[in-house]
Amino acid sequence: MASRTGKTALLGMGLAALLAGCGGGGGGGGGFLPLVLPPAPPPAPPSAPPPTPPARTAQALCDLLAGKTIDGAVVQKAAVVAAADGVPAYCQVQALMSPKLNLALRLPEGWNGKLVYSGGGGYNGEVPAANTAALSMGFANVSSDSGHQGSGVDASWALNDPYAAQLFGSLSVPTVMAPALQMLTVAYGNAPARSYFEGCSNGGREALMNAQRYPNLFDGIIARAPAYNWVGFMGHFNRTAKAIAAPGGLLSAAKISTLAAAVRGACDANDGIVDGVVSNPSCSFDPAVLRCAGGGDTGDSCLSDAQLAVVSSWTSPAVWAGGAYRNAGWPLSGNEDDVGAWPAWVTGIAGPKTAAQYLFQDTTVKTYLARDLGADSLAYAPYDQDPQALFGLEALNSATSTDLRPYFGSSGKLILWHGGNDSALSVNTTTEYFQNLKTTLGAATVEANVRYYVAPGVNHCAGGPGADTTNLLAALDTWVGEGKAPETLVAAKIDAGKTSFSRPLCRHPQYPRYTGPAGDAAAAKLAASYTCTTP
Structure with a gap:
């Protein structure tokens, strides 16, 4: 050595x-x-x-x-x-x-x-x-x-x-x-x-x-x-950006909140405590239950077919070239409405072309794949158009x-x-x-x-x-x-220099399950009240 x-x-x-x-x-x-x-x-x-x-x-x-x-x-x-x-x-x-x-x-x-x-x-x-x-x-x-x-x-x-x-x-x-x-x-x-x-x-x-x-x-x-x-993930960013750009695809802040609240409602309690965080990854939620009647956009309490297509693009694996390039989908966590989550990365705070995922795929397509700073990344078919460029990006x-x-x-x-x-x-x-x-x-x-x-x-x-x-x-x-x-390690949430609460940081695949006294708000803030548990 x-x-x-x-x-x-x-x-x-x-x-x-x-x-x-x-x-x-x-x-x-x-x-x-x-x-x-x-x-x-x-x-x-x-x-x-x-x-x-x-x-x-x-x-x-x-x-x-x-x-x-x-x-x-x-x-x-x-x-x-x-x-x-x-x-x-x-x-x-x-x-x-x-x-x-x-x-x-x-x-x-x-x-x-x-x-x-x-x-x-x-x-x-x-x-x-x-x-x-x-x-x-x-x-x-x-x-x-x-x-x-x-x-x-x-x-x-x-x-x-x-x-x-x-x-x-x-x-x-x-x-x-x-x-x-x-x-x-x-x-x-x-x-x-x-x-x-x-x-x-x-x-x-x-x-x-x-x-x-x-x-x-x-x-x-x-x-x-x-x-x-x-x-893989740049291609996935590109696929989701195209779904958002499709007619009716963009989810408003209210629509994202509807999605996140539904996931929390179905899954939050599965880790022993309702605290706004879904810790047990085994909960399965089907976003199709949020489909608007007829598939059109009929209000903030449901998702249209175009918006469900965005959720599907984001959560499902993206696979190309017989599996040579792929990216795993994202899990629905129940906190998609956090300002640092979907608003920042997927839908954009000031419009879809301000979303970080859009910006990254856009500059990647223009620079490494199309090799044209004037190219339209949403019109580019990255995994069909130039396999040699993909290979070069992969190698780099x-x-x-x-x-x-x-x-x-x-x-x-x-x-x-x-x-x-x-x-x-x-x-x-x-x-x-x-x-x-x-x-x-x-x-x-x-x-x-x-x-x-x-x-x-x-x-x-x-x-x-x-x-x-x-x-x-x-x-x-x-x-x-x-x-x-x-x-097992200890993780903390620190606000203004002080610890607001702590949780066990569990080795995968375990998650922190609340095993403290029911209804005890003080105990719920302590890592000692949670046990690392296999789903």
């Missing part, structure tokens, strides 16, 4: 060579041939505790890096950020890797000897903010804009810049890690003893991409709501491979997480990836190396009525450093 504290030598072998042979797989988490694999290696023993780094002030750390060029990264600014709200003082280093890959490295006082890389979101385009939760735990933190600048819902930069497209697809993280490790060595006197990656959405895709293509880069990876199935951006033997063989651990009310990316796609891991690698290997959690009522990455805050990084660090695999 390659030493993770000496990753720079590995990275120096050349990123093009590392990428060779790592093209896109079968697409959409399905359609691939089953692999016949040898037995998995036994779990590695817990690693030794990291050495204690020298104590240096944030200003001293900045002074050591200011104006330097380190492994191709030109430090443009190194400035102290004062301690605040439990976050220690740290040095924020901003650096440029030619031609336009920007990174930020945050070096805390009282460094714990470890690094966490924070993934981006959407089509990236800006450096994510500092991970203050990680900094408060003593981690150094690095992130980048992945090699281009712009809006996260705009991919036009990739039209005529293949290098930027490669950086976004898979190369930016290993490219940034090389100078980041060297900067830490210069600043603290030694490289990090352990390195982790955490990301959500596109950051979750980056997480899985690195587990698949660069198995020696990180000791542990957290992939939250991973957008790993790029071709999808991270569907389930052969994680090299990553697990080098002692890497993986935590998967998804919000149950995610209207951006279906929780069912992450469940499929988890199940496909078992099919490929065997249940014993997955049990030893992977944990998967679903957070009921939580929107895309965060928000929604569910408990959306959990310290997954601490759980991962304990797993990697002490060999103690995480089991």
Whole structure:
């Protein structure tokens, strides 16, 4: 196994060579041939505790890096950020890797000897903010804009810049890690003893991409709501956008509320408590019961045939080319009316062409498939029109491979997480990836190396009525450093800095079932009143 504290030598072998042979797989988490694999290696023993780094002030750390060029990264600014709200003082280093890959490295006082890389979101385009939760735990933190600048819902930069497209697809993280490790060595006197990656959405895709293509880069990876199935979900976005654009297809806010209330009415109590969150995923609701008389639009208390077609497009799997490309449908959660759910992602707050799903599929069709910024994405037939363009997009951006033997063989651990009310990316796609891991690698290997959690009522990455805050990084660090695999965790809903309520975060397929005293409002707010239960 390659030493993770000496990753720079590995990275120096050349990123093009590392990428060779790592093209896109079968697409959409399905359609691939089953692999016949040898037995998995036994779990590695817990690693030794990291050495204690020298104590240096944030200003001293900045002074050591200011104006330097380190492994191709030109430090443009190194400035102290004062301690605040439990976050220690740290040095924020901003650096440029030619031609336009920007990174930020945050070096805390009282460094714990470890690094966490924070993934981006959407089509990236800006450096994510500092991970203050990680900094408060003593981690150094690095992130980048992945090699281009712009809006996260705009991919036009990739039209005529293949290098930027490669950086976004898979190369930016290993490219940034090389100078980041060297900067830490210069600043603290030694490289990090352990390195982790955490990301959500596109950051979750980056997480899985690195587990698949660069198995020696990180000791542990957290992939939250991973957008790993790029071709599949973009095609699904396109299909649903067309259904919404059809005559009478758009659902008003009142119609969405009718749908959500009906799901809650049918399913909310199935988890032991009526609290506005459907936690038991086994409840089945047929939206056809909401059909307006005759199928026309006769009021807000029912759905027309055109509107039911939108719901069907959204909830049913999208499959093309004999299963080579697919995307699982979304479950009806009962919280579709949350402002961060359907209004933001599916129907649009200021019209259907402001919906995030529409914007993402539109820029993807124009840039990667039609290769014409003037193309009409709603008139494009992406899975029939240009198979070669689809293959190219899959090879660049999808991270569907389930052969994680090299990553697990080098002692890497993986935590998967998804919000149950995610209207951006279906929780069912992450469940499929988890199940496909078992099919490929065997249940014993997955049990030893992977944990998967679903957070009921939580929107895309965060928000929604569910408990959306959990310290997954601490759980991962304990797993990697002490060999103690995480089991049930605790999730909290935090408002204005205070915990409103807590819930168990259960290992899939379990869900939190209320087992506390009936009618006790105070008990209902406590995680201890719930039991992780198999549907």
